[in-house]
Amino acid sequence: MSDWITITIDGKEVKAKQGELLTEAAARAGIHIPVFCSHPKLDPLGACRMCLVETEGRRGKMLVTACTTPVNDGAVFYYDSPRAKDARAGTMELILANHPLDCPICDKGGECDLQDQAMEHGTGHSHYWEEKRHKEKNYPLSDLIMLDQERCVTCWRCIRYLEQWEDKPQLGLFNRGSATVIDKFPDAELDAYTSGSIVDICPVGALTNRLSRFRYRPWRLEHTDSICTHCGMGCNLRIDTRDFRVRRNVARTNMAVNDEWICDKGRFANGFAFSEQRLIQPLARIDGELQPVSWSEALDRVVAGLKDVVARHGAASVGGIGSAKLSNEANYLLGKFMRGLVGTNNVDFREGSALKAERRGIPSLKAAREADLIVLMGVDPSEEMPVLANFLKRAVKRGGAPVIIVHSRRIELTKYDGVFFNPAPGEESPLFDALTKASLQARNEASPDWLAEVEVDEETRKAAALLAKAEKPFIIYGTDYAWGYGSASIVQALTNWIVAAGHGDRLGFLHSQANAVGAADMGLMPDLLPGQRPLTDAAARAQLEALWQTELSAQAGLGYSGMIASALGRIKALYIMGADPVGEKPGYQKELSSLDFLVVQDLFLTETAKLADVVLPAASYVESAGTFTSTERRVQKAPQAAKAVGDSLPDWTILMHIARRYAPEKADAWRTPSVEAIFAEITQAAPQYAGFTWENLGDSGRQWAWDALPAPREIVAYQASEPAPIDKTFNMRLVTGSLLWDDGNVFAATERMASLGRKGVWLHPADAEALGVFEGDAIAVRSREASLELPLYISPRIRPGTVFVPFSLKDAPVGELFDEYGPRTTVAVYRA
Amino acid sequence: MSGLKELVQGAEFIAKSMGVTLKTLVTEAPNTVQYPEEPVAMYPRFRGLHELRRYEDGMERCIGCSLCEAACPTGAIYVLAAENDPSNPVSPGERHAEVYEVNLMRCIFCGDCMRACPTEAIVLGHNFELAQYDRVDLILDKEALLNPPTPNVIIRPDA
Numbered sequence: 001m002s003d004w005i006t007i008t009i010d011g012k013e014v015k016a017k018q019g020e021l022l023t024e025a026a027a028r029a030g031i032h033i034p035v036f037c038s039h040p041k042l043d044p045l046g047a048c049r050m051c052l053v054e055t056e057g058r059r060g061k062m063l064v065t066a067c068t069t070p071v072n073d074g075a076v077f078y079y080d081s082p083r084a085k086d087a088r089a090g091t092m093e094l095i096l097a098n099h100p101l102d103c104p105i106c107d108k109g110g111e112c113d114l115q116d117q118a119m120e121h122g123t124g125h126s127h128y129w130e131e132k133r134h135k136e137k138n139y140p141l142s143d144l145i146m147l148d149q150e151r152c153v154t155c156w157r158c159i160r161y162l163e164q165w166e167d168k169p170q171l172g173l174f175n176r177g178s179a180t181v182i183d184k185f186p187d188a189e190l191d192a193y194t195s196g197s198i199v200d201i202c203p204v205g206a207l208t209n210r211l212s213r214f215r216y217r218p219w220r221l222e223h224t225d226s227i228c229t230h231c232g233m234g235c236n237l238r239i240d241t242r243d244f245r246v247r248r249n250v251a252r253t254n255m256a257v258n259d260e261w262i263c264d265k266g267r268f269a270n271g272f273a274f275s276e277q278r279l280i281q282p283l284a285r286i287d288g289e290l291q292p293v294s295w296s297e298a299l300d301r302v303v304a305g306l307k308d309v310v311a312r313h314g315a316a317s318v319g320g321i322g323s324a325k326l327s328n329e330a331n332y333l334l335g336k337f338m339r340g341l342v343g344t345n346n347v348d349f350r351e352g353s354a355l356k357a358e359r360r361g362i363p364s365l366k367a368a369r370e371a372d373l374i375v376l377m378g379v380d381p382s383e384e385m386p387v388l389a390n391f392l393k394r395a396v397k398r399g400g401a402p403v404i405i406v407h408s409r410r411i412e413l414t415k416y417d418g419v420f421f422n423p424a425p426g427e428e429s430p431l432f433d434a435l436t437k438a439s440l441q442a443r444n445e446a447s448p449d450w451l452a453e454v455e456v457d458e459e460t461r462k463a464a465a466l467l468a469k470a471e472k473p474f475i476i477y478g479t480d481y482a483w484g485y486g487s488a489s490i491v492q493a494l495t496n497w498i499v500a501a502g503h504g505d506r507l508g509f510l511h512s513q514a515n516a517v518g519a520a521d522m523g524l525m526p527d528l529l530p531g532q533r534p535l536t537d538a539a540a541r542a543q544l545e546a547l548w549q550t551e552l553s554a555q556a557g558l559g560y561s562g563m564i565a566s567a568l569g570r571i572k573a574l575y576i577m578g579a580d581p582v583g584e585k586p587g588y589q590k591e592l593s594s595l596d597f598l599v600v601q602d603l604f605l606t607e608t609a610k611l612a613d614v615v616l617p618a619a620s621y622v623e624s625a626g627t628f629t630s631t632e633r634r635v636q637k638a639p640q641a642a643k644a645v646g647d648s649l650p651d652w653t654i655l656m657h658i659a660r661r662y663a664p665e666k667a668d669a670w671r672t673p674s675v676e677a678i679f680a681e682i683t684q685a686a687p688q689y690a691g692f693t694w695e696n697l698g699d700s701g702r703q704w705a706w707d708a709l710p711a712p713r714e715i716v717a718y719q720a721s722e723p724a725p726i727d728k729t730f731n732m733r734l735v736t737g738s739l740l741w742d743d744g745n746v747f748a749a750t751e752r753m754a755s756l757g758r759k760g761v762w763l764h765p766a767d768a769e770a771l772g773v774f775e776g777d778a779i780a781v782r783s784r785e786a787s788l789e790l791p792l793y794i795s796p797r798i799r800p801g802t803v804f805v806p807f808s809l810k811d812a813p814v815g816e817l818f819d820e821y822g823p824r825t826t827v828a829v830y831r832a
Numbered sequence: 833m834s835g836l837k838e839l840v841q842g843a844e845f846i847a848k849s850m851g852v853t854l855k856t857l858v859t860e861a862p863n864t865v866q867y868p869e870e871p872v873a874m875y876p877r878f879r880g881l882h883e884l885r886r887y888e889d890g891m892e893r894c895i896g897c898s899l900c901e902a903a904c905p906t907g908a909i910y911v912l913a914a915e916n917d918p919s920n921p922v923s924p925g926e927r928h929a930e931v932y933e934v935n936l937m938r939c940i941f942c943g944d945c946m947r948a949c950p951t952e953a954i955v956l957g958h959n960f961e962l963a964q965y966d967r968v969d970l971i972l973d974k975e976a977l978l979n980p981p982t983p984n985v986i987i988r989p990d991a
């Protein structure tokens with residue numbers, strides 16, 4: 001390469017890249033210059049003076065900070081010279097002058113840069129004998145992070161992280177000299193969703209994890225490289241355990257996925273792995289009550305129950321519901337069992353056939369970071385995928401990408417330049433039609449006749465112009481537009497727009513569940529076989545019949561809500577793994593209690609499990625091994641990190657045992673003894689996974705190709721759904737969506753995070769005023785179906801005329817409100 | 833005749849040595865310790881059973897720092913620290929040991945734990961009566977360590 005230059009460090013010639021920082025060049029040569037403030041992911045600052053070295057300057061030798069000094073050809077540096085060493089020792093002495101040195105009670109002790117560098121670069125004695133300065137020692141910055149101001153070395157890393165990655169300045173330095181302290185800005189909360197990253201990058205023990213406070217010593221931890229399964233991003237993290245129990249999660253670097261960051265859910269919400277609420281033994285309904293039974297009895301009951309229903313009502317009366325939160329292996333085996341042994345195609349998961357989503361997810365997370373334009377439709381990355389949101393903010397702030405947002409709420413990213421459309425529920429497809437027309441016009445293409453009446457205005461034209469100009473736009477839509485009543489027409493309309501703009505092959509869907517792509521890959525949808533091959537594909541069926549040594553029916557099965565609704569009719573038995581329909585919509589209790597036989601396999605005794613005939617305790621992903629396929633189709637390993645709670649077993653083990661008892665004569669096809677072996681079978685069943693092995697997934701996973709499945713190419717005329725009627729009583733439109741801090745089953749198990757977030761109904765200030773209600777008031781939201789009561793939050797981010805009720809709130813399941821217009825229904829809002 | 837001479841000589845030696853015995857029998861007190869009826873005095877630096885010390889006000893000295901655990905060459909110590917409940921602290925400051933165990937089946941009584949402790953909480957006392965009927969009883973928990981059967985704690989200048 002032409003830009004290699006030569007510099008001299010301590011008389012040794014070293015190759016370096018023109019303009020790189022001396023710290024980087026030296027590190028390549030094996031010289032590790034000590035640093036505190038410098039961090040590879042933050043802009044250089046030169047605040048701590050730990051990295052002093054000597055250089056030949058115009059007026060002879062002088063001291064410079066290596067972390068801010070770019071190297072030029074022929075430059076000469078002295079790292080090991082007496083003066084440089086003396087300067088660093090002096091810096092160290094000054095840093096330690098007021099440092100409390102309370103290592104024995106400091107959670108950083110053992111992995112602390114100050115400890116290590118004091119040993120290496122300090123002198124071991126101090127000229128100061130005065131009393132040290134005292135500051136706040138255990139100062140909670142938030143529910144998650146503890147600050148010890150005495151330990152802070154004022155390196156600014158935390159401040160810079162929040163500014164440069166979160167674009168949320170929330171911390172600052174106050175006072176001067178040795179009285180300087182880190183603190184929150186007045187009136188600011190430290191509530192950035194990736195705030196925990198500052199715990200990872202703080203070089204000392206000034207910022208520590210409050211939830212795992214004092215619960216580990218770094219040198220006694222076992223490390224398991226794993227991933228996060230709270231959302232579809234698939235962030236890489238490391239699970240640190242001792243005694244086979246989870247002590248903390250820290251971020252793990254994967255440049256293709258999460259860089260070196262994880263969000264606070266991934267870092268702190270690991271309580272499910274050791275919650276007191278976990279199921280620790282199988283339960284069976286005996287004399288009307290759920291009672292503990294042995295595994296063997298529970299399994300026999302499941303097999304007998306299912307066989308009985310099949311014998312009386314046929315295989316089509318049985319259904320299996322899996323979960324996008326569970327591993328590929330678990331979902332694959334459930335599908336294989338249902339289709340192959342029971343003989344039914346009634347298989348699905350909540351985000352399965354009901355979601356009108358691009359099943360390939362998004363092209364790649366890398367594409368998000370390199371985007372020159374960002375288009376977000378019905379998706380709020382800040383709440384659904386905080387690390388991705390940070391990447392997008394960087395693309396805006398550093399890459400100059402404008403943002404086009406179509407959303408029913410004024411989401412955080414609308415603060416950036418671009419175009420924001422705020423259609424009310426029901427107004428989306430006309431808006432996308434206008435955008436389609438504008439984009440066709442922008443590219444001088446003719447519009448189809450059915451768009452003739454559509455009007456194009458200033459804003460749509462501006463958005464179309466931005467999209468026409470963009471070379472590598474990142475275009476995604478999300479669950480808000482792809483789920484429930486009317487979603488088919490919205491998704492068709494937005495697809496038309498992106499196709500019209502010539503970017504059809506870039507249109508992605510942001511799957512918010514950890515394994516939503518994987519569950520579809522595993523064929524856990526009524527009309528999809530493993531490999532996302534249609535059930536109607538005879539060749540695919542034949543291949544699977546050979547692999548599974550069985551016969552497969554081609555008759556389409558029922559989906560998630562179809563199965564539950566039919567529980568009052570032709571469905572007689574359900575096997576529900578990792579899903580909680582009743583928790584989501586208590587009304588489902590009626591359907592599920594009328595089943596002849598219900599099996600629930602879960603971590604907790606969920607509302608659904610309370611209705612079951614047999615409850616099987618499953619081990620969480622931390623306690624069992626498996627693979628997950630993220631929203632960018634990256635297949636990643638999550639090896640076992642901790643010991644399973646109680647008698648719980650991995651999902652795949654349970655299914656394996658049930659299958660072998662269900663059909664002993666076919667036990668041969670169910671002889672896969674390990675997760676690795678199941679994964680090997682998956683790579684045969686799903687063509688996209690061919691060539692993958694448990695080993696070659698490695699540390700950073702492997703992606704299956706974006707173009708393995710076709711992208712939309714045509715503009716298609718469609719029938720727009722009628723919006724829900726507005727009348728005098730039901731005069732507000734309901735808006736739902738996910739917030740990071742909700743009360744979902746898995747998240748809620750980390751009880752110390754329960755108070756986070758603002759959980760309630762949200763109204764625009766104008767609507768609140770019209771109703772005469774104030775922040776904090778108890779508010780009733782009533783639909784034609786049911787009514788909920790929640791505290792009120794008032795925010796200009798809410799669209800006037802709409803009321804926002806987030807998903808997964810404790811004791812207030814928004815699903816209860818849904819009528820035939822589903823999440824896009826109309827409601828009455830009043831003071832409760 | 834040498835036989836007779838030897839006999840006389842032998843008797844002379846025996847009488848001499850028995851003389852010492854008889855003399856000591858009446859002039860000196862017995863040195864035998866009637867263990868276990870009587871206690872055995874140990875040398876000050878003898879390292880016996882562990883004890884966890886308290887401050888005078890009853891607070892535990894141990895702060896759960898796990899440095900003893902880190903120093904132990906045999907992995908005999910297990911510490912799990914926790915936050916003090918500010919309204920009911922068990923040790924001064926924020927941190928205490930929620931679990932503290934010494935496994936006497938592993939311990940070699942080297943005293944490294946005592947040397948590592950920043951608060952002089954863990955010390956090896958003089959108790960050497962370690963025998964137990966049950967292996968499990970060879971694992972001392974915090975309760976046992978804080979309430980040794982015969983508190984006999986000394987702080988060693990050399991430790």
Ligand code: SF4
Nearest residue numbers: 152153155156158202
């Ligand atoms: S709290 Fe930590 S990261 Fe922040 S300035 Fe102080 S030492 Fe640096």
Ligand code: SF4
Nearest residue numbers: 228230231235263266
């Ligand atoms: S962004 Fe998603 S995958 Fe990443 S840490 Fe957060 S919840 Fe986990």
Ligand code: SF4
Nearest residue numbers: 904939940942943945
């Ligand atoms: S005396 Fe030695 S072997 Fe015994 S617990 Fe202490 S450090 Fe470990």
Ligand code: SF4
Nearest residue numbers: 894895897898900949
């Ligand atoms: S006994 Fe001493 S060294 Fe061991 S954990 Fe307690 S304070 Fe730390």
Ligand code: FES
Nearest residue numbers: 037046048049067
């Ligand atoms: S690391 Fe260079 S000044 Fe801080």
